[in-house]
Structures are given as C-alpha cells and as structure tokens.
Amino acid sequence: LTQRAMSSDITAEEVKARTLFKSQKFAEAADEYDALYKQFQSEPKWLTNRALCLQSLDKHSHAIKLCEKSISLFPTWPRAYEYQAKSLRALGRLNDATVILKEGIETLSSTSSSISKTASSSADIERLEKELSTIQIHLHQDNIASQYDTSLKAPFFPGEIPIELLTPYPDMKLPFQLPANEQERLKKLVKFDFKLTQTAGKLESQSKTQEAVRVYVQQAKLGCTCSMSNLVRIYKNGDKGFRPDVKQAIYWAQRCLNHGPSPFYEELLGGVDKAIAACQEALGSAYRHGIGIERNLTEAKRFLSLAAESGDPLSMNNYASFLTQNMQYELSVSFYRKAATAGYARAMLNLGNELSIGRGCELDVKEAEHWLSKALKLGDSLAIQMLQKMICLNFQGVRRMKALEGVRDKLKLVKEMETSHGGVRPSTMLMEADLLLCLQKEEDELLTNLEVRNQLTILGESFSLPEEFASKKETTSASYKEYLLGLLMSHRRVTEKEKAAADAAEQACRVQPNAEAASACLKVGQIFGKKSDSHQADALRFFSLASSAGNMEGCFLAGVL
Secondary structure, three states: OHHHHHHHHHHHHHHHHHHHHHOOOHHHHHHHHHHHHHHOOOOOHHHHHHHHHHHHOOOHHHHHHHHHHHHHHOOOOHHHHHHHHHHHHHOOOHHHHHHHHHHHHHHHHHHHHHOOOOHHHHHHHHHHHHHHHHHHHHHHHHHHHHHHOOOOOOOOOOOOOOHHHHOOOOOOOOOOOOOHHHHHHHHHHHHHHHHHHHHHHHHHHOOOHHHHHHHHHHHHHOOOHHHHHHHHHHHHHOEOOEOOOHHHHHHHHHHHHHHOOOOOHHHHHOOOOHHHHHHHHHHHHHHHHOOOOOOOHHHHHHHHHHHHHOOOHHHHHHHHHHHHHOOOHHHHHHHHHHHHHOOOHHHHHHHHHHHHHOOOOOOOHHHHHHHHHHHHHOOOOHHHHHHHHHHHHHOOHHHHHHHHHHHHHHHHHHHHHHHHOOOOOHHHHHHHHHHHHHHHHHHHHOOOHHHHHHHHHHOOOOOOOOHHHOOOOHHHOHHHHHHHHHHHHHHOOOOHHHHHHHHHHHHHHHHOOOHHHHHHHHHHHHHHHOOOHHHHHHHHHHHHHHHHOOOHHHHHHHHHO
C-alpha cells in the first residue's frame, strides 16, 4: 500500500511538472522536478528533466552540473550524457561534448553487451551517436573555416567563402576525409535529415508554414539540400500567412548549388538528389525574368539547361518554354515531349499546342488531341481552351461541331472533378462560357439560308432584302448569310447555350472580377444588346459587371444604355 501511494504521488507530481514544461513555465517546472528528486532519489530522470528545464532557460552551466551528478549516481542513464552534450555544444565546447558522448556510448555499449541487448538500449546508443555526428559536423566546419577566415559568422553567403566550407558532409572531394566508421554515422544523419524534412512537409500540409520554415532552416544550415530546395520553393511562391521573398529564395538556391549533391543520397534514398535540379531551375527562372537579380539570358539558359539535363519534368518544361521564347522550336518540342512522357501535365498541354499548329514539328491534330486529353485527365483545365482552339483551326462544318461537343463532355468531367475538390474554379467557368458561345455560333453557321429564313418566318418576322442582295448571285454569298444570322440573333429568344454561357460568365466575374471575366461579360452583354428591348436590362447588367471588373468598353456601353 505504501509503494502504491508513493507511485501515485510520483505520477501526480510528474504530470504537474510536465504540464508546466509544456506551458513553457520552465522555472516552475524545474522546481517541481527538484522537489520530486528530493522526495524520490532513486529515479535518475528527475535530475535530467530539471536539467532540460534549465537548458530552456539558457542556464547551461547549471544544467551541466546536474547531468554530471546524474552520471556519477546513475552511469547507465543515457539522457544525462545527451543533455550534458547539448549544453556543452550550446556553450561552444564542442570537444568536451564529443568526449562525454563517446563516454556515454562506450558505457551503454558495454552494459548492453554484458546483459541482454534490448531495443531501448540500441535506440539510446543511436541517439547519442546521432548527436555525436552532428557535433563532428560542426567541428569539421570550424576546422575548415579557421584555415580561411576565423572572423566568418553564419549565415554564410555564396561567394564569401570556399565551397568546402558550405559542405558539412565530408566526402572524397574534400581534403578532410573521415574514417569509415564516422562516414557510417553520417549516413545515419542523412537519413535523419530526410525524416526531419518529411516532418516539416507535414507541418506545411497543416498550414503551419512558419514552423516548417524553422525546421528547414535548421536542417539547411547543416547542409541538407532537400531543406534548401524547400526553402527556395516557399520563399519563391509564398504560402498562407507567409510572404514571398525572392532574395531569400535566390540566396538558398545559390547556397544549395555551392554545396552540391548530398553524399550517400543515391545510395540511401534512391535516385539523384532532385534538390539540385529544383534550385538550378529556380535560379534560371530568376535570371530569365530578372526577378530579384539582374536579368541575364546567358545565365538563365545555363541553369535551365542544367536543370533539364537532370530529367526533372518541371525543369524540362521550363527549359523548353525558354527555347520557344528564343525561337528554337525543334529543340523545345523535344524537351516538351520528354517532360510530357515523364507525366507532367503542363508539358502535355504545351506539346499538344505545338503539334496543333505544326511549330517545330509536323502538324498532327490526332497526336495533339491525344496529349491535350491526357493533360485534361491530369487536371490541367487549360487543355479545354487548347482543344477548342485546335478544333476551330483544323476542322470545318459538322466535323467541327461534333468535335466541340466532345470538348463540352470533357468540360463536364472537369467541373465534376473540381466540384468534388471544393468548387468549380472561375477560370473553368469562363472556359465553359466561351465554349458554349462558340458552340452556338457553330450551330448557327451550319444552318442553310433557307433554314434561317424559315426560322425568321416562324418568329413572325417579315423583312425585305437590302439593295446589295437584290441579285440572285448575292443571295448565295457569305455576307448574305451573315445578314440573315444577324436578323435571327436579334429576333429570337435567348438560347439555352447563350443562357448557360451568361450564367457561367456572371458567376466567374462575381467570384474573381479580373480582365478575362470582364471580357466574357462584355461579350454576353453584346449578345443581349442585339436582341429585343426585353433583354436590354440583361445587357445593362452584364456591361455593368464588365465595368466593375475594370473594362472601359463595358463602362461606356453601360452609360449608353
């Protein structure tokens, strides 16, 4: 009963101390752990837990004394060695930290070999070895730095120091070769780096970008190229609650390239170090557009081509785009094809566009449709516009109409997919409006002159031909057909396709009132404006929408009405 009471007291006190620590009340938590040790001196964790609290208060000298006391009383308690090493490292005493960690590893290894080796003892030894590897990396950097300039302080900037100093992982390229057993420890550290980067990625997915960036910066300073490339991505594009910073993106890209590929990456994780290609692509794009750095097309081509040679699909697509801009069409098509074959949707879109107009390759409508359809399946809704454009350029009559109806079916699938992922995007709504108006136009143009006149008769519209169409020859001309269609459009009711297009354009403009939405509303307003007086209110509404989105022509037409 006495033992039970003591056990329950320890649990209650410990819970209180832990709660205080989690609330960052480190001084109060330290007092609680001190009280626990005075009451129950057989538990080694009370001393080291108090040391951890003191570390959080930057009282490393006091923490070291507690850890020394713990080691003298409980020499097989691994946390004492670990926490003492961390405090020594914080005070810059790296050699002393190395000694204490080696002592801890030796003590635990001899203890675990004399008795049955457990999973927990192996994990404890591994933790100490990981900490030892980290400290050896810092020692390695300090040794190299001292040979060049002892006044250098982190963070280092590219160009200030030799590449070796930015390479914390020693390998054959460096003048400082570590023994084989130390390299094995570094391999474990590379794996640990990768796990930490995955943890930061999970924080990003939970919109905890600030926390993720802290982890990435910590790992990047230790030379993790994957973390560097993630920092480039975040600083380049920004994120929720995190503003873009192009200069920081360029800094980390240059630092990653100065560092070079992480050793053991291919051996341990499979494949090449993709972080290098990502940073080459980011730096190449910065030079190409002159964002955050002086524009330099020669450097842009060099970095973009290096990134593309790595086989990264995004890099190959962006290099192909650069080549297209510089009218090297045949070479650009070859890189678009490589990226598309690798499964990159935007490359499929670009390749389909080049094939549809025969630029840098032979015109091939069938293959163009194949790649555009694949891009659409992968979620690139811009393929709808490309398909529509290709059909209008290469097909005529009934064949064009049927092809456009096929595009409409694909658009429905895109809308269903987007609806299941949070709602249809405004850009997709605008594509739908444009496609529907295009379909209505094709449907009208397929009508014969006689069919148009019959529809006008059904509508009760009597008309006399203008003098220019008096002769029989003129009544078969294209301008005569255009005149009849103009009459039909102005006198018939709004068609289903026109109404659906108007709804899509209006919805897109209300959600995202940009130039594209304004243009679509203007087009719909002009269609309503050509109809009878009953539709003038609708025309005014769409001109006003276009005007509110910044379209000056819509503003003028709204004023006229």
